[in-house]
Amino acid sequence: MTTFADAPGASLRAQSSDLDWKIVNTIRVLSAEMVQAANSGHPGAPMGCAPATYVLFKKFLKFNPKNPNFAGRDRFVLSNGHASALIYSLLHLFGYDLTMEDLKAFRQLGSRTPGHPENFVTPGVEVTTGPLGQGISAAVGLAMAESHYGAIYNKHDVQLVDNFTYVMVGDGCLQEGVASEAASLAGHLKLGKLIVLYDDNKIQIDGSTDLAFTEDVRMRFEAYGWQVLSVADGDNDLAGIEAAIRAGQAETTKPTLICVRTTIGYGSAGQGTEKVHGAPLGGAGLTKVKSFFGLDAEKPFHVEEDVRAELAGFIERGAALEADFNKRLEALAAADLALGAEARRRLVGDGAGGSLTPSHTLPAAWLAAIQGVVDGVSDGVTPAIATRKASQMVINALAPVLPELIGGSADLTGSNLNYLDCSHDYQAATPAGRNVRFGVREHAMAAICNGLHAYGGMLPFCATFLNFIGYAQGAYRLSCLSHHQVIYIMTHDSIGLGEDGPTHQPIETLVSLRATPGGLTLRPADVRETAGAYQAAVSFRQGPSVLALSRQNLPQLKGSCHLSVAKGGYLLGEHGSGERVVTLVATGSEVALAEEVAERLAATPGGDLRVRVVSMPCTQLFDQQPLAYRQEVLGGVGAPVVSIEAGSTIGWSRYAHLTVGIDTFGASAPYTEVYQKVGLVPEAIVPRVEAFLKHVQAAGGQAGTLPTLQEF
Template sequence: MSLDITSLSRAANEARGLAIDAVHASKSGHLGLPLGCAEIAAVLYGHELKHNPDEPRWIGRDYFILSAGHGSMLLYAWLNLSGYDVTMDDIRAFRQLHSKTPGHPEYFETPGVECTTGPLGQGLGNAVGVAVAAKMAAARFNTPEHQIFDQHIICLAGDGCMQEGVSAEACAFAGHFGLDNLILIYDANAVTLDAMAAATQSEDTGKRFQAYGFDVQKVDGQDMVAFLRALKKAKARDNGKPQMIIAQTLIGKGIPEVAGTAKAHGEAGAKFADEARKNLALPEEHYFVSQETRDYFAKHKKALLRQYKRWEKMYRDWRAKHPDQAQLLDDAIDKKVPADLLSKVPAFPADAKIATRKAGSEALQPLAREMPFLISGSADLHGSTLNYIEGGEDFSRDNHKGRNIHFGIREHGMCAIMNGIGYHGVFRASGAT
């Protein structure tokens, strides 16, 4: 299907309108990213992302992770347009207590949200963890004729995420371990909250990521054709390198009074809401979505469901031919453990002269034997923490079945990556430092 520029441009402006209305109504929030990245989201949700709004946790989906979680109205607007269970009433309740649309995305609250994000850089570390888990799952369950896990993990991050140390740790890990199922979209708008980004950074971020082992492309993030071309190229590369797309955008696009400035980052532009609506060719009606946009996404959803049904047919065939593996996968997703699991853990007398790390190691081994999807890792301290799973092999770019992960001296990255492994839903992650 060719890219429908007219329909997606209309949808992008209407998504901008939803963000403006929601932030204006709540008198708080962040407009810069939802306005600046609307074309990126249009290409993802309106054309290229493999997902199923009716089955948000479909195991064969692509993952979209908004690391810059403060820009949550980008996510909520496009989930609404795509047909997820995020209603216009939910959009109106943006940032309200107990709403489905909190100020920062929360995993357990909103269908279509893959990770709880907000602390800058953490979502990028989570995305690396999801990419690790997807590689592990593919290695354990895929067959030549059944690609159960064949997906990309797409992460949108901004300058703040790039500056955080946790993202550097996680991305160095991703490059070393060859996570070519990871696509990082860097929203390079040259702005941070206090000032223009040039006040605090002067590095060539693309070269830094090339040094980590990423393939790097640079595009105009508001040119949908150029962005789609870069995204397709990133998805097609199966070369042992994670992918980075540096998308240069205009923060706060649609509100000329603040666009391209640090004032656009937060809610400052909301006071120009009525004028902005005119600039975007939107009617006076607030929270407006045209019938043309609803029709476009209804049609696109049907195409997504056809894609899902093709996968489901293949999945049923795999289950019929590999019932033992299917049961293992079911148990892993359902987090089933043997009823007598705790009885496998050795008991220690109260006066035992044993270090807690040694006792932990002796408890870990029987648990790992009973729980085949328990993963362990260490930040360069397996010899001290003693949490190496015996017989579990090492995870590497050549062995995705390994259950022991060498994180290197990257404690913060390790924790964010472990959370990502957990978010994926198949494996249980543990680590020590």
């Protein structure tokens, strides 16, 4: 490990200009002032990290403050998102559309300076950070995207894609398991354009990191295959920081970790202690800090004119960088019109990737690919097929016409059936490949996909068993919060996986996913609905989609419709013609079960029952439909409704009066036996429905209005 500048103190400060230090100290003070004004936040990390991030922004980072989404920019991720005041100070000073009034509104309702950086709120923020470990993990996805695009578009002597991904990370991030997963994969993939600055301040919320974190971080990252560098005095040594970053750039076959030894809350009375981690400095403390740094204590939120003048040039510099990228894009198009047009569509488009912008435009042929799968299904001819197999059919129809599809599985490719046959593996030696081998790293897999999407022009997917999205749910929540369009291919979606038993059989998982705002959870019942689920997922640009897919074979249902998936729920068919009516609503593998139950109920002696079967592949989409449509699908106001799903019954009372499901864990056995054990077979369900209908009849034939289907 190389160490830069062992000699600490004033001699190092003298190596840099007084104006450099004035800017560093302005960053420190602005950050502390934001926290003080809000009476909430974390001043310590911004004060300690200010020198390193200033060097990075001034000397290295390619950006255009007037177009934060300029495609040729470097990416900077503040993984220790609690230090958000730091990035807001930097963005303001370097000319982004973040005013002093925005800084004064730190952590206030509706402001553009929230408590943790959010990509959809603040221009210049690449990914949402806050949950520790997520930022560095998403940054691995950003670096993978750069290498992938470079392998595709750096042709004809045009170096179109050539950016670095920089990360500021703290002890907390490196303690989180997701960061370890992502760092391990980054080392394997030899992501040489990923450079991580580690704020090595030895402090966390409870006190010294020695309380719980005594490992040798440097040796760990060297074991991952990283280059590890060190700056001995990150408080004073701007030249040492610069030299370390240059050494990181020079190493093209390994990602780089730069351990920057800093003092948390540098310049404050509580520097070097946990006291400045998550609490304002106080009025007197802030005044002393300003005096210590030679700034006017009587001027709040003040930036001297010479600081403004020094940094004003970055606006012109950024415009020149963007103009250079555009010239390279034109050169590529001149040499290869089709390749240049594809690069423009994905990298520029209508503002692909980054903060506050929509995604790129999709090629028109993708809808025809979906239709092609649907047209291949024939009622009474197409055999029973697991929806994971149907998913394989659809994604391989889409992949040739959607080059933005890229992703992989957490070491379950043969079970998830997610391999793109038109491509090859994405590896260090073959970065143009679109099949990512994530290894058994579910959490990092999802976080990396967030980064792939954040880069722009990509539609990433990741795959595992549905039960194991629990390992990835921290990143899935950020997919939803940050509007990352990630497709989660989750197979083995119920007790239908059978012998692997209750550790692998999801029960509560669908409830959890449906309860998370901002995403879609789609559980298709056959090939046509699986095609419709993909159509919904590709169309849904505002966030992620989870496709819950069966292991067991499912029949092709008469009446199923891929276009109806977009409505979330629809009437599949009716059995019987009696005056009494009951609606059975089901999802996925239980739609066929509902059909069988309906046939038996309709055949009950007396023949006075009409049984409607509703398939509801996505409750979130159904909830978006007009009230009249929802009431019609479920049989009308007061009509009795029964839900059937191989999972927790929680949530189904929104749609059904009787909920049939599983509120225990499953069992290890052939899946037909497990269904028998939990009562998800016609022999068990029919008597329950009949008893329920007798109760309804005794009450006058009305089951009662469902609360969520009333207009208030």
